[in-house]
Each structure stands twice: as C-alpha cells, then as structure tokens.
Amino acid sequence: MKPKNCLIFGASGQIGRNLIRSLTKSNIKVTALTRNIHQKGYIIKTQANPGYLEIVEGSIFNYDLLKKLFRQADLCVNLVGILFEKGKNNFTNIHIEFPKMISKLASIYNLEKFIHLSALGIENAGESIYAQSKLKGEKEILNNFNKAVILRPSIVYSVDDNFTTQLMTLLGLLPIFPIYYNGKTKFRPIHCSDLTNSITKIITDDIRENIIEFAGPDEMSFKEILEKLLSSIEKKRLLFPMPISLARMTAHIFELLPRPLITNDQLRLLKYDNVLSGKYKSNIDFNLNCSLKFEDEVNKYSYMWRNEGEYSKKE
C-alpha cells in the first residue's frame, strides 16, 4: 500500500523524535518542518526508517510554505509547544494563533486527520496563562476542523526527556531539594513510546474522537516521583516544602535565565492535579496501551545519574 504522508510540526522535540520512529516503522512517511536544519536535522534524521523522511527548514508562520506542505499531506500532527514565553515565542502565538492557522489549512486541504497535542488538567488551571492558551487553542482547532483529535497527556517521560533527566541531575547536585504545595500535586506519568505508539494507532485504526485524555498506569504525587527518582539514583536528599511566597520570589529570578528552571506561571499550574478528569474519554476507552510503569522504565536509564555511573548498573 502507498504510504501516507504525515506532516509533523515540532518533530525535533521529545514526543516528535519518538513519533517519527513509530510512524515510519508503520509505513507512514513523515515530512518534518524545523526552524534550523543544521541544529536539529541530525536529531530528526536518525529516528526514521530510511526513505520515509523529508526534512524541510522554515518558519511555522511562513504561510506560503505551509500551504505547499499541506497540499502534499494526508495527515498532520502538531507538537509545537512551549513552557515559558520569550519575545514572539509567546503562548498566544504558539498555542493559539499557530494551531488556528494550521487547523484551517487542514480543513482547506481536506486532511484525513489532524492530531494536536494539548495537556491534561488545563480546564482546572484557570490562573495559568499556559493552560488558558492551550484551552483557547483547542477551541480554535475544533471550530476549524471537526475531524481534529486533541490529545491531553499527563507528564511524558523517557530517557530523552526534560523531566526525569533534569530532576535527576538537580537531585544529584542539590543537598536540599524544594517541593511546592508540599509535593502533593498528583500526576499520571506516561512513557513517551506508549504515547507515540498510541498516536500511530489513532492514525492506522482511524480512531475518531475530538478530545482524548492520556495517563500512565501509576498515580503519583510530585513527592513520590522525587522519592522514586532518588531511590533509582541511590541518593538521599532532604525534600524541603518551600513556602509558596518564597517559591514565587525564586521563580522571578529563574525567569531572568534563557531557560528558566521554573516560572511563576508553572507554579500556578503545579497547584492542580494532573490526572484524568472523567469528563472525556481516555486512552483506556480506546484500548491504547499505556501500561509501561514509571519505576521500571526510569530504572532502565537512571544508572548514569548514580555516583558510579555505568559501573553501578545491576546486570
């Protein structure tokens, strides 16, 4: 069968890299748009089955380029997202205007499917600009393209993430580690390959649903996540419940950095549990298998964060 062509925005990111592997193994060709082919091209290229990938350099706001790409596409997955704002890379442009524009194009060029990555818990987090922008983006998409499938995952982890790997690095460095809201916020971490294999299945099995929530098998508080990571890297640290006023002050300082560790907007988001709402169907309803367990998966790669690195690996 002639392979379909899937246009991916945000292909160089954590989910994008894993998705390219999954799609191209399933006889789906990928066209990946990147801002800088010199910086990101090699990361994207090594993920694909040979002959299944085209990398195009350009801006996500170059409308003529987008029209050309949509003309050749059967499917589209939008993974472009940011956690903090920098200049024109702000929540309005990235989470609302861009999805609005490409969902219109998906409709004009009559794509078979348009899959968009949103996030779990955004309906509760009214105080977070990130959450509100994601929500507005979803509304624009559903207005423009009724065949859209919006996925709302909980936190996504893998060996190449910015979550477990960054936390293990910080836990290795800091004798005392701050936790916000007493570390009580709940998450359902989902392994990146479980999520990307599900995206492939949504395409191959033609699953039709406007909003699907995604959660991994274990519900864990932020404190429990840190304790699991600490046990995995064989370190003991004091987890210090930081008063929220102090957390806000430190976040203001972090916001001055090019890549802040935490922002005030993320602090507002962290207040709300990141678990299935019960209002929408989830991966479980569609038999999308997301059963990889956090502890087992993290144990497979965490040994590099132990004192003895690879020599600490248990055979």
Ligand SMILES: NC(=O)c1ccc[n+]([C@@H]2O[C@H](COP(=O)([O-])OP(=O)(O)OC[C@H]3O[C@@H](n4cnc5c(N)ncnc54)[C@H](OP(=O)(O)O)[C@@H]3O)[C@@H](O)[C@H]2O)c1
């Ligand atoms: N990872 C999670 O835990 C998680 C959880 C819930 C929802 N999500 C959502 O899933 C989506 C993908 O997440 P991810 O973890 O793969 O993100 P990621 O690793 O941070 O990658 C984000 C992607 O967006 C691209 N991007 C950002 N600003 C751009 C711009 N101005 N122009 C063009 N490209 C731009 C990045 O390109 P560059 O590489 O060039 O910067 C990158 O490819 C996002 O929408 C995110 O909100 C992620």
